[in-house]
Amino acid sequence: MKKDYHLVCGMEVHAELKTESKMFCGCKNDPFGAKEPNIHTCPVCLGMPGALPVANKKAIEWTIKLGLALNCKINLFSKFDRKNYYYPDLPKAYQISQYDLPFCYGGVLETSFGPVGITRIHLEEDTGKLLHKNVDGKDLSLIDFNRSSVPLIEIVTEPDIKSPEQAKEYAKNLRDIIRYLNIGDCDMEQGGMRLEANISLQEDGVEGLPSYKTEVKNINSFRFMEQAIKFEMERQAEILDANGIPPQETRGWDAKKGITFAQRTKEDAADYRYFPDPDLAPIHLTEEFINKLKAELPELPVQICERWQKVFGVETRFSSLMFSLPSEAEWLEKLFVLAQNKNLDSNKLAGSIVNKKFTFNFGDAPEEILKKFAELGQTDEIKDDDLLDAIKKVIANNGDALAKYKAGQTQLLNFFFGQTMKELGKKVDVAQLRKLLETELGK
């Protein structure tokens, strides 16, 4: 029997921090820029006998900064734990991570579909990388430790995500904030940011969480994640419709086939034997320290957009698309101030920039931008829908001209142009009108 279900989804996102040195040693943190394997290594990140970790203070600060940006509470007493498991890319046979006392907990990230609760953010170290290659006719597994012990943060959400689209927006917003704080590049292709989704379905009208969940791991693009969740929703609904319960398992994503596939069931789930790492003293933080980090936090994009709306009248539908770094926001702010001083319409200016009416680079002199903007001619901002209505009206009233136009008298385009301008009674953006008009006349 077919029932209606809704998605219950939480996410785990890993992101590498771009500190100068690695998490627990002084080696250069540049796994993607390294010219050769195993050049950014030392006894510590190679896990040599006797080597000891020393925590990277900057990485701890940055983790807390992200927590503050996501409205998290900060644990004033925290520690690192050992997560024990065997894998060739893990030279110590344990990963230094955080178990029960992460640096940050209890935050929230807003999306246009509603808030997503942040359960925790913890700091750990990345592993090395395995390369399976054929060398001189032999199939070999090679290990590159350049990535070993690179600082890695894990951001875990509450099961608040209600649609694949929201999952995508959440992940994108998170990436944007990490980049905006300038603490990570989040290069998805290289593995600088990795997505995991915990997915289950609940019958509509039923309270509480479902009795099962599947975890889809190693997704390396936002689009794939959206697809994976959609695929899982369909797959799980089929099982539920047949009165079954999808097994609790970890699934992988096959990007080529566009499907998820079973990887590991609960039965062989690892017991990581967590215990506090005796090599790293527990970390006591002070309110003063947290406040200092808070003060260093840049104004976040959401706050900037809200302020620009108030001060310059720039709509957030434009401003939210205009910048991804603090330096870019600073430059735009200068531009809007200058525009305001010259009594120019900042919102129209923003619209022209978003709609790529002219080319520019961040860092260009603001005066030059305003010159380009002026050259566009002062036109009114008209929504596509309104424009379309006017065009349709003009076409409907001029069936004769339309027939001639279609017969090959293309110069009649100017006639329709003029009619539409008259109909609207506003100064229209020529390029915008021409594009729409041609499309409509071509139908």
Next chain:
Amino acid sequence: MLNTLTLKKALDKIAKKELTAKQIIDDVKAEIEKRNGELNAYLTLNDNDTEIGNLENTTLKGLPIAVKDNICTRDLRTTASSTVLDDFKPQYDATISTKLKNAGGYIIGKTNLDAWAHGSSTETSQYGRTLNPRNLEHLPGGSSGGSAAAVAADLCIAALGTETAGSIRQPSAWCGVVGLKPTYGRCSRYGVIAMASSTDSPGPIAKTVEDAAIMLNTIAGHDPYDGTTTTKETPDFTSYLNQDIKGMKIGVIYTELEGLEDVSKILLDQVKVFEKLGATVETVKAMDPHHSIGVYTIVQRGEVSSNLGRFDGIRYGNDRSHFGHEAKNRIMLGTYTLSKGYADQYYNTAQKVRTLYIEDYKRLFEKYDVLISLTSPGFAKKIGASEGSAMFGELEDMLVEPSSIAGLPGISVPCYHDKETNLYLGMNIMAPMYREDLVIKVGDAYEKNSNWNSWRNK
């Protein structure tokens, strides 16, 4: 016979240009040649002679120092007495190896230990047991048995060992030498093959308290590569030698324990030395050390199971089949106690009891400057004694385990010599954290006012 010189005497003679380090090294090498085949104190000898000489202006003036084989020495084989690391030549020096070299110490060779430092006999070494030079039918103790034997047999001028719970002090007591276990965090663990990371403490094994103080000066101090080392300033530990101990308060503990009646009598007789020197001495009851066996067993096994995971057969040449019985035993027990559902029952409970010991010592140190006990419940055991006794080490180390898990500094000095067996008992002097000054002061005063140090009698 220059190998029988104490470190202090050797340094003085070199300073006066009566001798060179090279002459002493030659005598030490000759003695090693003569006796190591039988004693098995050294696993590897340093054949790099280019390091010898021209070190007269350094602290240790090029004198030959033995180093326990779980301390990494660059390009010099380091096995931790396990064949898993049979061919392992570290690419780097442990911080204490660097410090030793910088201070002008010549690493003469690497000494035997219980494999991975698991044990108190050296009988679990995969390269054969070490014998006690004082009586070849007996064990040297362990895990730093090779270093203690090398010092006792004058196969070096001084040595480095490591202690997790008794591994410096117990073999020092059994071999009739001085062993100083510094405060946890006083000496860097970087490059010391990890056993139980939360208690591992490298320290000197030497002929006299004075020699131990000189050695501690060379290896102590903050290390940016070990976040658990102290940032406190390192004092000159030799400045606490030859001090008046008048008015000091000394508490004697563990003398009431069952089965220790005979040896406790000896200890209680010996502490009268302090009364003669003007200190007050009282016997006092401390928290029962038996509980420390459980605490140590669980914490140490848990940490061992994690620390040995890296020897997974992918690197270092030999696979896991090379692990000996003792290591396998400990890995399995530790894996179990850390497992889901058991961690609370075992590991977390053990940590709580550990805190009780720390608090008990705090209470005692409010009243006493130092605490004194026997180092080991008896004389050195006969060879083969550890075989088939799974808890051998824990029982032999029971009297030093509580202070080890509390991170306290302690020194073992010879406090009795049995003429019939030629074996020694050791007195264990403990102080609050970072108060090595007190154990050196009291240990030195005792040594100079008693007759048990075999080098002082020469």
